[in-house]
Amino acid sequence: MGPLAGAVLGVVARAWMRLISDDPEFSWSGTIFIIGGFTLFGIGQSIATATRRRARRRWTLTIARVVGAITMMPLFVAAGSVMLPTVLGGGLALTRTNWNRVVRWICLAVALLPVLFVTKDLIDSFGWSLHALAGVIGMLAIYGTIITAAKATFAPQLDGWRLRRWIRNTILVVLSLPVLMLVAGNILK
DSSP states (O other), X not given: OHHHHHHHHHHHHHHHHHHHOSSOOOOHHHHHHHHHHHHHHHHHHHHHHHXXXXXXXXXXXXXXXXXXXXXXXXXXXXXXXXXXXXXXXHHHHXXXXXXXXXXXXHHHHHHHHHHHHHHHHHHHHHOSSHHHHHHHHHHHHHHHHHHHHTHHHHSOOOSSOOOOHHHHHHHHHHHHHHHHHHHHHHHOO
């Protein structure tokens, strides 16, 4: 079901892109890339979900989660790159129930920044209209579906093993800086 669900989501995402575009002319190669990327995303998330249900060893689930993360990357090419913090922050806020509540709220705040940026852009382009409202609702539906579908990739492995605190903090800082720079660059343009 994963590849089919991913392809359907890709078609819906492409229709949404046409709705919010100022210049709704699209190429077949771009459309095929987008639908193919979403299909790959569906495959990766179905692998992560199936492995999470059946895995007996930590390394098998780790590999499946890495596959899930890698197959998510085509969704964040070109204009889609602005929504990477939304999916990453929203996915972590939703699934990491073992994290401190403040950290989860920070992840949610990071997730909301691009949503606000795109909403502002839609209102600037189409004014306060049903067109802009449909664009915002479409964005929330598509990216909410992506976050929900990626739960198996984002969810922690609850087997008692933990990274050392200094390694975890280093990874968090290294991953946070480019995301924050991307968001700040898009907002301050």
